[in-house]
Amino acid sequence: MADETALTDFPSLFSLKGKIAVVTGGSRGLGLNAASAFLQAGCSKVFITSRKAAGCDRAVAQLNALPNLQPGARAISVPADSSTLAGIESLVSQVSKHVDHIDILFANAGATWGEAFDTHPDAAFQKVMDLNVKSVFLSVQKFAPLLSKKATIDDPSRVIITASTAGLGVGSLGPQATYGYSASKAAAIHLGRNLAIELAPRHILVNSICPGFFPTKMANGLLEMTGGIAKHAAGNPMGRLGKPEDIAGVVVYLSSRAGSHVNGAAIEIDGGALWKRGGFLEPEPESKL
Template identity: 85%
Template sequence: MADETALKDFPSLFSLKGKVAVVTGGSRGLGLNAASAFLQAGCAQVFITSRKASACDSAVAQLNKLPNLQPGARAISVPADSSTLSGIESLVAQVSQHTDHVDILMANAGATWGAPFDTHPDAAFQKVMDLNVKGVFLCIQKFAPLLQKRATLEDPSRVIITASTAGLGTASLGQAATFGYSASKAAVIHLGRNLAVDLGPRHILVNSICPGFFPTKMANGLLEMTGGLEKHAARNPSRRLGRPEDIAGVVVYLASRAGAHVNGAAIEIDGGSLWNNGEFTLPPDSKL
């Protein structure tokens, strides 16, 4: 009988040593949190992309100052517009100048728009859908040859899509309604499931993460408009909002050997708020 206590090389279970990662929308917020995690977990190269070259350069400078990187490991700036086919093709070309393969693609770039139902702009809805859904599909499609290059049954490549709990329940409604954002995140979660089945035989695993509220540039305006950070933390079953380490832990898990048999999943990172049914409950010692 096999020894059920034996685990193959447990110390390296969460290691990303030598891996190559690309993070779209990686110059700030959750994308930068994830890029930092990939680099500190052992990646040899982490490519940071967003529309603004200066933002990519600034993020890369911060990342390359981290103290506990593998020898020779570095972040690389590759600015591009992930909402258009030409921008994605430019991104793939830039990455290909440095490497002939990619092990981890984090499709994180996204946009939102808040406006009431009756005046919700057509152009805004289209912009959100183009980046959050079509852009994700095209990015995965164009990176697929690089993702397949070194992928094997025992060591598959990974795609991580940044979705949202807004795609699993209702998002912001009323004056700051985010109809396009919520619809786009529901769509991209299901896109990820379809791609997981289609690309799994090519040794490319596709999973989605579904963050709740994290204090980021993208979310802070909505957080303030709907009661502020303290109110949102108080109504969360875990009594706090998300932190960078919460994103880091999940993406390293999905990208490492620890997540090698996870495919088509949508992992909520929200402290349980999705299941709180919108109820605003205060802790006993609250002064709000």
Template identity: 75%
Template sequence: MAAADVQLQDFSSLFSLKGKVAVVTGGSRGLGLNAASAFLQAGASMVFITSRKAAACDEAVAALNALPNLAPGARAISVPADSSTMAGVESLLAQVKKHTDNVDILFANAGATWGQEFDNHPDSAFAKVMDLNVKAVFNTIRVFAPLLEKGASVQDPARVLITASVAGRGVGTLGKQGTYGYSASKAAVIHLGRNLAVELGPRHISVNSICPGFFPSKMSNGLLSMIGGADKLAKSNPMGRLGQGEDIAGIVVYLASRAGSHVNGEAIAIDGGAMWQSGEVFQAGESQSKL
């Protein structure tokens, strides 16, 4: 029995994404671009980068394809589309289908936020944040499900990863820069992910959410400065620092590889434990755009 217990099936490939095909929404910068880089460097053969701006997608793809350690023939491909609309999601699908008839990994990362005091928080801003952060995620997963099913199996399911936030698991930013729609949308998308995990599991598709805390980026630096700056926040974190690209890379490769094949319906925080600190308020510093 002991001898059998130490035998693990092909451990050297446990975290490999060799030959996998991935689609990353909101992949032209920030956490989406970190994840795309990780997928490629872990062995993926094709990684599709999409966001609203074609120039940003092209720039990201050029940087990804210049990485020195890609598998032979591996490449990133620019497929600009506005996933906030149904027409945009369908355009994205059509562009991807020109290159492949199956997708192994769908990273639903595109999202937005809006910060404003409660009494003057615009209805239009709340609606747009909910539409992109929840409805668009649902529509993207729904439309891509046939491609995800194509090569999936019990032992090697297709993977859907959703970018949620620690703000969806507790209290987000309040006050002058209150992100009420953002926090509500991230709570909603976490629960959407749980429902889809049960719905799509029998179709050999797992669904998990990642919940970043603060990750310094172009889009989060303004909020960081308002609450005392990155250095102050880093010192208050139980781990003594804020998030970095490798933290995202590690979790997405784990969930997308054979190592994470039996994880389904989870929402994993990547915040150094900050959300458990008494009285802490937080807001994900991911690559989200203010509408």
């Protein structure tokens, strides 16, 4: 009879040693939190991309100054506009100049727009859907050859999509309604499930994360407009809002050997706030990109 206490190399279960990651929307906020986690968990290279080169360069400088990286590990700036096919193709080309494969794609770039129902503009709705859904699909499609290059059944590569609890419940309504954002995040979650089944035979796992409120430089203004950080924290079952480590822990889990049999999942990271409010969310702490 097999020893049920025996685990294969438990000390390395959450290690990303030697892995290569690409983080879209990685120059700030949750994307930068995740990039820091990837590097500190052992990644050898983490590519940071967003539209603005200066933002990518600042993020890379911060990441490369972290004190506990693997020897030779580094973050690399690859600015590109992930909202267009040309931008995504440019990103793949830039990454391919450095490496012949990647192990992790964190599809995090996104946008939102808040406006009342009667005046909600067509252009804004289209922009949000394009970046939050179509560009996720195109990013996975164009990076698939690099993701599958060295992936195996025992060591699959990973795609993580940043969705939101707004895609699981009712998002912000009223004067700052986020119709496109909520619809796009629901679509991103379901897209992830479809991609999970399509790409599993290629040894690529696809999962989504669904953050709730996370105070960041980008989010603090909206948090204050909707009652303040203290109010939102008090309304959470955990009595606090999200912290960078909450994102870090989940993305490392999904990217490491610990998450090697998780596929098509959508993991809420909100302390239970969605279900305390019966599936209704207050305005999301996101900003227009």
